[in-house]
Amino acid sequence: MLELLDLRLTRESFRLMADLTVEPGARIAVIGPSGSGKSTLLSMIGGFLTPDAGHVLWRGKDITETPPGQRPVSFLFQDQNLFPHLSVAQNIGLGLRPDLRLDASQKRRVTQVMEQVGLGGMARRRPADLSGGQQSRVALARVLLRARPILLLDEPFAALGPALKAEMLRLLSTIAAETQATVLMVTHDPADARNFAPHTVLVDDGTVHQPAPTAELLASPPPSLRAYLG
Numbered sequence: 001m002l003e004l005l006d007l008r009l010t011r012e013s014f015r016l017m018a019d020l021t022v023e024p025g026a027r028i029a030v031i032g033p034s035g036s037g038k039s040t041l042l043s044m045i046g047g048f049l050t051p052d053a054g055h056v057l058w059r060g061k062d063i064t065e066t067p068p069g070q071r072p073v074s075f076l077f078q079d080q081n082l083f084p085h086l087s088v089a090q091n092i093g094l095g096l097r098p099d100l101r102l103d104a105s106q107k108r109r110v111t112q113v114m115e116q117v118g119l120g121g122m123a124r125r126r127p128a129d130l131s132g133g134q135q136s137r138v139a140l141a142r143v144l145l146r147a148r149p150i151l152l153l154d155e156p157f158a159a160l161g162p163a164l165k166a167e168m169l170r171l172l173s174t175i176a177a178e179t180q181a182t183v184l185m186v187t188h189d190p191a192d193a194r195n196f197a198p199h200t201v202l203v204d205d206g207t208v209h210q211p212a213p214t215a216e217l218l219a220s221p222p223p224s225l226r227a228y229l230g
Ligand SMILES: Nc1ncnc2c1ncn2[C@@H]1O[C@H](COP(=O)(O)OP(=O)(O)OP(=O)(O)O)[C@@H](O)[C@H]1O
Pocket: 011, 012, 014, 032, 033, 034, 035, 036, 037, 038, 039, 040, 041
């Protein structure tokens, strides 16, 4: 279980408050107007921002002061964090060892994961020689290899067309199920929330609300969400 206990953070004139519990293995969409604090929320969970008050607990352990690299967290951003000078296999291998000194069984695992996400035969290519969808697959393969129990995604597939995005969300679902990850995904597209996340967290002007069933929330949104959805 991921618990955010009375978290508070001030960034100049912006203030964020979060007090919520996320069940293990949950898939949560994070939705709300631009500037409402969605990325800030993910950064606090990932450890890139330290709250002024409150605690982050994972499985009952306080990780509020734990550095990002030691948290049980993988991150996926829209730019996919791919290194242009590294090959596909190397970009994926980073999920296992940042220094890329992989032993034979780790190299086999990289090959296996590449097959699994549909990148078989592309090990030596550079990211620039891949389509947008294939680049997303590389990023997802790395997440699959890291197999951290919390997966934070910040508009990961926003640059993809609708069909490709739906395909990536399906692949993400498979990966989340396989790694039993707890997933929080920021999105501006209510269809993503409907397709991927049984529960949705609304972030509204710095207030993070408790997860609510996605279908119910979108069917009868509170005024701020209604205004945002248009
Ligand atoms: N480095 C910073 N210093 C001060 N304030 C910041 C900083 N970064 C972001 N903010 C402010 O924090 C608030 C929340 O930003 P955040 O990026 O979390 O919003 P968001 O909901 O993710 O927005 P979007 O949907 O546009 O990505 C905004 O008012 C923003 O201007």
